[in-house]
Amino acid sequence: MIEVSKKCIGCNKCVPVCPFAAINMVDKKAVMNEACTLCGVCVQVCPVQAITITREEASARDLSGYKGVWVYVELNETGDQPQAKKIKQVTFELLGAGRKLADELGEDLCAVLLADKNHNYDKELGAYGADKVYMVEHDELFEYNTDIFSTVIVSLVTRHKPSVMLYGATIQGRDLAPRVASTLYVGLTADCTALAIKDGLLLQSRPAFGGNIMADILAPKSRPQMSTVRPNVMKMNEPVHGRAALVVRESAKLDKSLRRVKVLERRISHDGGGVRIDNANIIVSGGRGMKSREKFRQLEELSKLLGGVVGASRAAVDLGFKEKAHQVGQSGTTVSPKLYLSFGISGAVQHIVGMKASDVIIAVNKDAGAPIFNVAKYGIVGDAHEIVPKLIEALKK
C-alpha cells in the first residue's frame, strides 16, 4: 500500500519522476492512482518523506496469477567509443536453463531486454529458446544504471507477474537483482549452480562457505522466485536460426533525474587486465615452489596462452612473487574456475579452501605426498621448472 501523509507540501517533485504517470496533484497533495506499481521512485525523491509504502505480509499474498520464466538479458559493457552492444553468453546459458524450467512448469520462457536500440537482439533470443521478448527501448537505457534499470524491471514484473526470474551472477546481475528483490519483497538466491522444479517451486542450489557446503533454497511465499546464476555453469542450447520470439514492446517513462549515479569514465581492458581471479575461467597458479619472481613470470606467459589469469598462494605473495590481488585462499580470494592449474603449491588448508570448488584441478608438485593432491582431479609429480617452459613451448605451436 502507498500512502501520502499530511507532510506533503505539494512540491510536485514526485509527479514527473513517476515512470507510470500514477501521481496527480489534487489540492496541492500527491494522490496515487491505480497505475501505481509501488516501485518507490517517488519515495526516493520526496524531500519531506511524506510518502510511505507498506508491503503486505508475505503469507497473505495471492500467488496464483504468476506465470512465466523470465531471463534478464545482459548486454556487454563497451568503452567510450559508441558501438552496438552484444548479448553476453550468460544470457544464452540462462535461456538454456530457463527453457527446461518453463517446459516443466508449462509456462512461457521470456527474455527481458532493456536497451537504447534493438540490434536484432530479439532474433538471437528467439534462436536460443525464448518464446517472448519483453522489449523496452529508451534513450536513457544506453548504459546500465542501477536506479533506471531496477525501476523498469520492477514495473515489468509488477505488470506481467512472472513466476521465476533469472539473472547472470555477473557484476551487473548482482547489482540489479538484489535491488529488484528488495523493492518487491521477494526471495533472491545468489550464485546458483543448479536449478530445478520441486513441487511447482523453483529449487535453487548454491555453494556457501567458499564451497564447503551446498544449500538448496526455496522461496515459497513470494513471486517471482529470483536467482542469480553463475556464468559458465548452465548449458546453452544450440541456436535454432529462424525460430522467432514474440516481441512485446513496453514503454517506460524515464526521467533523467532517476540517474543518481553518473559515470565519469569507463575503461574496458581488451587484454584481460580487467579480469579478476574471482570470476576467471582458467587460473594458472604458483606457490613457493616457483622459487623466484622471475620464474613465476613464466606462469603469466602460460596463463596468457591458455586465456586465463594468474593466481598465487599466500607463500608466493609473501615472498613477493606476485601481487596480493592474485592471492587465492581464505586470506585472499575464493575462486571456482573451470580449470585450476597449480605449480609448486603444496596445498595449505587456507589455500585449499579458496580453490577446491574449481571444476578441474591439475596440480604439479615435486612431493607426491603434497596435500594439494587430495583435492586435485589430476596430480602430476614432477618439477614445475622443467614442465612450465616445455608447456609454453608446446602451446605456442
Add this chain to the structure above:
Amino acid sequence: MNIVVCVKQVPDSTEVKINPETGHLIRAGVPSIINPYDHFALQTALELKKKHDFKVTLVSMGPPQAKSVVQLGLALGADEGILLSDMAFAGSDTWSTSYALARAIKKLGKIDLILAGMQAIDGDTAQTGPGVAQQLGMPQVTFCEHVDVDGRRIIARKLIDGGYEIVEARPPVLLTMIMHKDYVPRYPSFLAVNASLKKPFHVWSAADIGAEPQFLGLKGSPTQVDKIYPPPQREKAAMFSGSGQEGMAKILQIMKAEHFIEE
C-alpha cells in the same frame, strides 16, 4: 559527513557444522573474524575520517559475541558502535537483514555515506548492501575499489565486467567494497583496544529500531533453506609421475580431454 560502516562477524573455519534438524549453520564454537571485505570497508572509512574529520559509526547484526568485531572497529578508530542483537533477528535472510540494518541506520539520523563489504565470506551473496540502500531509498555503487570525497561529491572507482568505471554520486549513497590490490589489513594495538572500551557502544533490539516482527527472522524472510548438504566428494586424484617432458605431455593430454584446448 557521517559515515556508517556495516560489519559482519563470520566464522573463520574450514569446518562448517550443520544442525541436522533445522539444516541451519551452527556458528557457536567456531573461531570468528571480521568479514575481510568489511574490514577493507572499515579501513576505507577510517582513511576518509583521517582526511576529512568525518564521524564513523559501525553497525553490525548478530549474536551477542559479534560485539568483538564492533570492538575491533572501535579500536581501529571508529567513533561509535551499534550491535543489533535479538532473538527476533535469528534466521533472517538477506531481505530481512537489510530491513533490520536499514531501520537501525535510519535511527542514527542523517547519514551521508554507507560503506559495506561487497559480500560476506560465509554467505557470499552480495545482496545485503543493495538491500539496505533500497530500503533507505539511497543510490548504490557496488564492487568499489576506491572512494574519494570532494566536498559534496563522492567519487568511486568500481568494477564492471571486463573493466572499471569512475562514478560520481551525491550523498547519501551506499557503496560496497572489494579489496584493492595494495590493501593490507590493520589490527589494533593492545593500548588501542583498551582505550576503545570507553567509546560509545550500544546493543539494540528489534523494538529499539522499530522493526516490525513480521518482516524479521525466518518468518519475515522470503527465502528458506530447504536442505544443506556436503558438496559431492571428489574422487582421489589420478596420479602421474615422470620427467619434465612426460609431465608436460600428460598435462596437454588432460587439457585436451577436458576440452580446455583444442585437439
